[in-house]
Amino acid sequence: MDPKAQEQIALSRMYERLAQMRAEAVTHRDDARFSSDGTPAGRFNRDALQHRYSQQISAFTAAEAKLAFGRLDTDDGESLHIGRMGLTDGTTERRQLLIDWRAPSAAPFYTATAMNPLGVRRRRHIRTKRDRVEAVADEYLQADAQAVARDDLGSAGDSALLEALNAPRTGRMGDIIETIQAEQDRIIRSDRNGVLVVQGGPGTGKTVVALHRAAYLLYTHRERLGGHGVLVIGPNQTFLSYIGQVLPNLGESSVVLATMGTLFPGVNARLPEAGPTAEIKGRLSMSKVIDNAVLHRQILPKRAIAFTYDRGRLRLEPSLLIKARRQAWASRLPHNRARQIFLRVVLDGLAKQVVGRPGVKQMEEYAGGADYAEIRKEMAADPAVHEALAGLWPPLTAPELLSELYSSVRRICFATPGWPQRDRDLLHRTEPDAWTAADVPLLDEAAELLGPVGSVDRAQVQARAEELAFAEKTLDAMNSSQSAEADLGINFTLGMVTAEQLAVMNEEEAAYLSTADRAAADREWTYGHVIVDEAQELSPLAWRMVMRRCPMRSMTLVGDVAQTSDAAGTSSWAKAMNPHVRDRWRLEELTVNYRTPAEIMQVATPVLAAIAPTLTAPISVRTSGFAPWTLRVSETELPRAIAAAAARELQSYSEGQLAILVAPGQQHSVLTAVRALVPHASAMAGLGHRVVVLEVVSAKGLEFDSVLLIEPADIIADLPNGLSDLYVALTRATQRLGILHAQDLPEVLATAT
């Protein structure tokens, strides 16, 4: 039979089965609506079931657009279809209709070669449009077979890849499950344990590979990772919107996307930080500064404090305070918890003063039993005692500690012994809680040392233990009812909640929250796996914060040390990792550039050589046929020339995106100039914006069909990592690059002219 017709039969069968499964999930979700018996547990179960079926329906919808894309025929006569999800035929025999791309048996689709066929006789690429097969193309991998047989796609895998790479950009990253390359597949399926650093030049697929790795790990270790979730940290919100759909489209939802600025719950730090200040705040030694800032709040008065209490005069002697502090320190508890001990010892000392005082009539009631606890309680509620103790070992939140530090020259001075004055001046600021991303690791550091404000009493602990026991029973029941779905390879919500989380929900009778929602709201949440993109930008202190989120050290860190912009970022992975994991991290490299065509890389490569002579530029997988161009005009003509070039670019293609990349501080004026001819030009990248004007730093990680780079001399001037920013800017285009300038071009761009 004609292979296309043959594949059409198989694909139709898969879509039928998907429709059947979706109908079942819709029925289950609707039935679940009425399943509550009105008790908190019943309501919870109802919400959990509805959530589970809604998730299934979303995953089916995500898979529907392109359910299957490949087929492997093996030496032993087996034939496997590969697609977005696993499907069995729904009979008792559970015949496999489709294998999830992440299953071990699908791996040869990405890695088998003619040299090393891995038992594969034929690899078939199937191009579909929803449930219709449009084309098939076969590769024969056995040495004695034809190298490439029929192809109505061109040369099979390569042409699928080139088609994906040449497609116009939409402002949203797509998945690559049909065209994952062997070096990428090795990283995606690499062992979950330990810290994996992926170094790769621009466009080598670091981001897309890291996201597919998250999907792979969630699929392979569903029970362990589903409940803890995966954290993905990216450089800014625009980037998170750009990548935000990739994992949901792969059917995965237990993922929290965050920037460093949003990683501390309750704080959204979006303000920029000046380079020198960012560098200081990112130093590891800042943890000692925060430590000192806390210590400063534990300083005691040198003289006794005398005050009148309801039952007579009392004195807070320095010796009593010092004893209280010693005991509080000995507890090794965080500041707010240790405060309870401090207060207890102080109140105890005061109570002794009262009880021990001879001839105090009112105290007779305490004689004999000397019930200090009783007196302590009474004193703790007394306004005069409160006033006397105010300011001694105060309860503090992290934002309070930090903003009070920044606003006080005296506190900064105490916390930074031996520092040069100019560095101290950089910490001081008049708007102390105008948070920047560089403050966030400091807030986290402070929160660790302070602990939560308020105490947990024994009754609460007991109640919580009971909630937990109940939650564990509920989870057992839920998990056993999921085995049928697990068999289908759709193992959705196993481990979606832990007993601990469930207990919180029952306790609060809260509506069902996903792992991602709960994790994002909890500073102390520890994730099953952490992915950091543009990892070269993180400061040493930021790494401490990230490591806290993942005590198991199951991490994937992707980046390029040649693209570092942040003054506190790194130029060496060893330098970044060693303080945290010593040499227990492994390095993988990606070497092929899938984004930037060869013509543009020729211009960018000398810039890389100037940044890091030891790094090799990635090799472009294709050419675009468009030569990069430069245009020099006078300073006054430049705005009009930019607008005219933008308008020309837009006319030259009907789809895709154009980015105009500028130096810091020039976005507004360039946008105004461009709007004279292109009124819809936007200051924000994203879906539906065909023309955007961005500072280079906001274009990190993004890509556009065409790029106009404005005044490179300004991009490299005054910035600690200006050459890196220039390299980033040059490597954003998938097709075309133009450079407009009034000043001399930097020497590193000599090849552009």
Ligand SMILES: Nc1ncnc2c1ncn2[C@@H]1O[C@H](COP(=O)(O)OP(=O)(O)OP(=O)(O)O)[C@@H](O)[C@H]1O
């Ligand atoms: N195997 C592949 N199949 C199809 N497209 C791919 C493949 N690998 C990478 N790409 C595409 O190449 C482009 C660059 O990928 P990505 O953004 O992940 O690179 P990067 O290494 O993170 O780049 P940068 O460091 O410059 O931000 C994206 O459009 C991505 O979808």
